[in-house]
Amino acid sequence: MSVPAVAVSNVSKRLGSHQALTDVSLDVSSGDAIVIVGPSGCGKTTLLRLIAGLEVPDAGSISANGARVAEPGHNLVPPHDRGLGFVFQDLALWPHLTVGENLGFVLGSAHVPRAERASRGQRALDMMRIGQLGGRYPHQLSGGEQQRVALARALVGQPQVLLLDEPFSSLDPDLRATLRAELHQLRRELQVTMVYVTHDREDAAALADTVVEMRAGCITAVTPFHR
Amino acid sequence: MWGWRSSRTVVIGLAAALFVVSCVLPLASFLMTSLRGAATAFTLDARQWGLLVNTAGLGVGTAVVATVIGAPLGLLLARASLPSKALLRVGLAAPLLLPPYVVALAWTYLGNSRGLLATVAGYDALAAWTYSLPAAVLVLGLVLYPLSMLAAEVALRRIDGRLEEAALMVAGPRGVFWRITVPLVAPGIMAAALVVFVLAVSEFGVPGVLRVRVYTTEIFTAFAALYDPGRAALLALPLLALCLVVAVAAVALLGDRFVSARRGAGTPSALRFERSRALLAGITVVLVTALGLPLAVLAREALNSRSIIAAIGGSSEAIVNSLRLATLGASAVVGIAMWLGYARARAASGLGRLADIGLVVLFAVPGTLVGVGLIDIWNRPGPFGGLYGTDGMLVLAYLARLLPVAVLALAASSRTIPMSHEEAAAVSGAGWLRTMGRIVVPQMHLGLMAAWLVAFVLAFGELGVSILVAPPGETTLPIRIYTLIANAPSSSVAVLALLQAGIILGPLVVLGAILAHREVS
Numbered sequence A: 001m002s003v004p005a006v007a008v009s010n011v012s013k014r015l016g017s018h019q020a021l022t023d024v025s026l027d028v029s030s031g032d033a034i035v036i037v038g039p040s041g042c043g044k045t046t047l048l049r050l051i052a053g054l055e056v057p058d059a060g061s062i063s064a065n066g067a068r069v070a071e072p073g074h075n076l077v078p079p080h081d082r083g084l085g086f087v088f089q090d091l092a093l094w095p096h097l098t099v100g101e102n103l104g105f106v107l108g109s110a111h112v113p114r115a116e117r118a119s120r121g122q123r124a125l126d127m128m129r130i131g132q133l134g135g136r137y138p139h140q141l142s143g144g145e146q147q148r149v150a151l152a153r154a155l156v157g158q159p160q161v162l163l164l165d166e167p168f169s170s171l172d173p174d175l176r177a178t179l180r181a182e183l184h185q186l187r188r189e190l191q192v193t194m195v196y197v198t199h200d201r202e203d204a205a206a207l208a209d210t211v212v213e214m215r216a217g218c219i220t221a222v223t224p225f226h227r
Numbered sequence B: 001m002w003g004w005r006s007s008r009t010v011v012i013g014l015a016a017a018l019f020v021v022s023c024v025l026p027l028a029s030f031l032m033t034s035l036r037g038a039a040t041a042f043t044l045d046a047r048q049w050g051l052l053v054n055t056a057g058l059g060v061g062t063a064v065v066a067t068v069i070g071a072p073l074g075l076l077l078a079r080a081s082l083p084s085k086a087l088l089r090v091g092l093a094a095p096l097l098l099p100p101y102v103v104a105l106a107w108t109y110l111g112n113s114r115g116l117l118a119t120v121a122g123y124d125a126l127a128a129w130t131y132s133l134p135a136a137v138l139v140l141g142l143v144l145y146p147l148s149m150l151a152a153e154v155a156l157r158r159i160d161g162r163l164e165e166a167a168l169m170v171a172g173p174r175g176v177f178w179r180i181t182v183p184l185v186a187p188g189i190m191a192a193a194l195v196v197f198v199l200a201v202s203e204f205g206v207p208g209v210l211r212v213r214v215y216t217t218e219i220f221t222a223f224a225a226l227y228d229p230g231r232a233a234l235l236a237l238p239l240l241a242l243c244l245v246v247a248v249a250a251v252a253l254l255g256d257r258f259v260s261a262r263r264g265a266g267t268p269s270a271l272r273f274e275r276s277r278a279l280l281a282g283i284t285v286v287l288v289t290a291l292g293l294p295l296a297v298l299a300r301e302a303l304n305s306r307s308i309i310a311a312i313g314g315s316s317e318a319i320v321n322s323l324r325l326a327t328l329g330a331s332a333v334v335g336i337a338m339w340l341g342y343a344r345a346r347a348a349s350g351l352g353r354l355a356d357i358g359l360v361v362l363f364a365v366p367g368t369l370v371g372v373g374l375i376d377i378w379n380r381p382g383p384f385g386g387l388y389g390t391d392g393m394l395v396l397a398y399l400a401r402l403l404p405v406a407v408l409a410l411a412a413s414s415r416t417i418p419m420s421h422e423e424a425a426a427v428s429g430a431g432w433l434r435t436m437g438r439i440v441v442p443q444m445h446l447g448l449m450a451a452w453l454v455a456f457v458l459a460f461g462e463l464g465v466s467i468l469v470a471p472p473g474e475t476t477l478p479i480r481i482y483t484l485i486a487n488a489p490s491s492s493v494a495v496l497a498l499l500q501a502g503i504i505l506g507p508l509v510v511l512g513a514i515l516a517h518r519e520v521s
Helices: A044-052 A099-109 A114-127 A143-155 A173-190 A201-207 B007-036 B047-079 B085-097 B100-111 B116-121 B133-158 B161-168 B173-202 B205-209 B215-225 B229-259 B277-303 B308-313 B316-346 B349-364 B367-378 B392-415 B419-428 B432-443 B445-461 B477-487 B490-520
Strands: A006-015 A018-028 A033-037 A059-064 A067-071 A084-087 A161-165 A193-198 A210-215 A218-224
Touching (some): A018 A044, A018 A218, A044 A084, A044 A161, A084 B419, A099 B432, A114 A143, A143 A161, A143 A173, A193 A201, B007 B229, B007 B367, B007 B392, B047 B085, B047 B133, B047 B173, B047 B215, B047 B277, B085 B277, B085 B445, B100 B205, B100 B477, B133 B205, B173 B229, B173 B349, B205 B215, B205 B477, B215 B229, B229 B349, B229 B367, B308 B316, B316 B349, B316 B432, B349 B392, B392 B445, B419 B432, B445 B477
Parallel strands (some): A033 A193, A033 A210, A084 A161
Antiparallel strands (some): A006 A018, A210 A218
């Protein structure tokens, strides 16, 4: 059996007085698309943030490609060295940078040579069908365009694992369906592993290889999804 | 996300160390000196009672006047349809930036026996009032009312309009205003009144100019005239206790809102006021009384000067010094406060509340006490003494006075940047310094510019600490004006006071012009 791209082992996490996760274990195989569903406050976003290295587990451990990246009280590998792309729920597009500069910042932080940045950024934008928007600022874009920029920014660093935290929750149903289909297609083309958090079961039906159900900080079911 | 070993620890640690040296050590040193003589502190003569009554009267009176003027103005700015509102807000807030002693000076030129009022009326109408506690209350009230105004406006804008709309379904506008709106904004207005109280009892220049005996003037006399630092420290203890209690009460009232940026909440309110002549007349009266009249009185007095150029030329060194030191001070204040404000914004809520209390308490410490504390620390042999007697003491004075409030302001600015912006940068591989430099600080640029400007203005007008710690032979414009009041013709003093007001209000006029242009276009 191959080494999982992400392995979460017996992880617990308390946020203030709230026990967000209790003894959660989950393996994400390379190339797999996992969709985590559950009601608000069930701990799905916390689990995603632990995988990303934005939170530290209180108990248990997290591994990436067989190497331990987090253990109780410590992140052994910082977020940027975990080979991840992250799409935040509020998208977190940097408002003072243009779309091109948003992508350029990611490439610059990854020490991509300056000469390559523009072309790689443009490729990512073209892939998301927003190649003409590089010079615009986030506030000059529609909701759907902003989503595409957030995806382009998450993918421009060529991550092995793409993490998405309810990225389409604020969109109308038609646009949601369109972007879902595009994301599904894109993931297949890029062969990228994906962990997608949502409370919408339609997202799961459209995107998942495996559906993980959570409730009250625990995983209650892991169901392979045959499309 | 950022570990203890990251550059964040080094930078914020360094900023915190500078904060402790400039703000905490002077207070600690002052307290040590005071407590050594505490046995006699409470057996001082009956003068203490007089001082306490005068000081409390100044604080309470000013808070009442400022609230009575400021709160209704805040209400109008938040809820009335007014012409050129942004410009109006700048104009109404402008008196806050005028050094209070400059306004006090204008008051004396208006009300003394040879003043404008006596000339116009033909007799000395304000004979008993020119140099008095009520005059000090009025002057400080007119300088500090913008704090109440801005607090009331912010509190009103935060109210979710749906709360009032729900009440309008069952009650008339008047009932909704008194039963729903006023209770919701009352804590904000009350907290502003407490801050005004603290600023009034900490004020040195106005009671000094208007010859009102309060703790700050008495401490200054004990220290600078009688050379009795022990007595100065003892005198300061009740004042310090008063300020600290009130500051803590203000934090308790406002809670986490101390570091929240102004932001509307949900639906705009349906409870609004129509523009009327009476409203506009009221606003005009405040603008003329608080801003136009003092400047006009100073201008009239300055025109009596034989040579305005000579008056300015004689103080050119003080003017240049003030500009240079205020620039340096404001830059240092913002340079340090930026990191600490960020740290406060990102702190856990319990620790953050504690930090807020500490910051407000430090801000509430009267300037004269800070001055005594700074001298106590730096006027000694050894490495500390190297700075004493240099310009560096004035920069330290500005840091001690302005850092706490700058940290609070920049914490509010940092808070407007979602944490996810930093997290996105961290996931991208950016280190903390790169994230701060490219993501956080650029988004704070308006807050940083505003903080620098306010710090510059306040440093440029600072008197209470500067007058104690300025090295021999070195003077700033406020010190020069204050010392010339007793030793030079009033016209020369008025020229300098007007110049100071002009330098402070100049950028504000530019800002007003930009806002007016935006509104027109």
